[in-house]
Amino acid sequence: MARILITEDEDSLRSFVARALRLDGHETDEAADGAEGLEKLKDGVYDLLLSDIRMPVMDGIELAHQAKDAFPGLKILLMTGYAEQRERADDLAEKIIDVVAKPFALPEIRKAVARALVA
Numbered sequence: 001m002a003r004i005l006i007t008e009d010e011d012s013l014r015s016f017v018a019r020a021l022r023l024d025g026h027e028t029d030e031a032a033d034g035a036e037g038l039e040k041l042k043d044g045v046y047d048l049l050l051s052d053i054r055m056p057v058m059d060g061i062e063l064a065h066q067a068k069d070a071f072p073g074l075k076i077l078l079m080t081g082y083a084e085q086r087e088r089a090d091d092l093a094e095k096i097i098d099v100v101a102k103p104f105a106l107p108e109i110r111k112a113v114a115r116a117l118v119a
Helices: 011-023 034-043 060-070 083-092 106-118
Strands: 003-007 027-031 048-052 075-080 098-101
Touching (some): 003 011, 003 034, 011 027, 011 106, 027 034, 034 048, 034 060, 048 106, 060 075, 060 083, 098 106
Parallel strands (some): 003 027, 075 098
16 A cells, blocks of 8 residues: 655644554555645655645645655645635646545545546
8 A cells, every 4th residue: 555644723623534544555644735745745655645735834735846856756635624725735736646634524535535546
């Protein structure tokens, strides 16, 4: 299975998603903002970055740009509950797999992660 970094500032959502992905057999690490996520990416090897777009310190858009520049083979899947944030991700089309709309049900995020890992 895959090693996934989940970067999300909402603690309950981050741990909820991490638990669901671990049930699918994935190994997960968690970060509360983009800057922490970037540090974790530098310290480990990940198959997928699953990141919220709207976060303090460093948002998911900037994290995706920096992560893809530093780790070209990294697959990136973004999440957002804000339409304008989804539009901001359009310039990342070459760098990310998709943007998942929040709120989502567990089956939806699990499917999105499965699709991203085979993309």
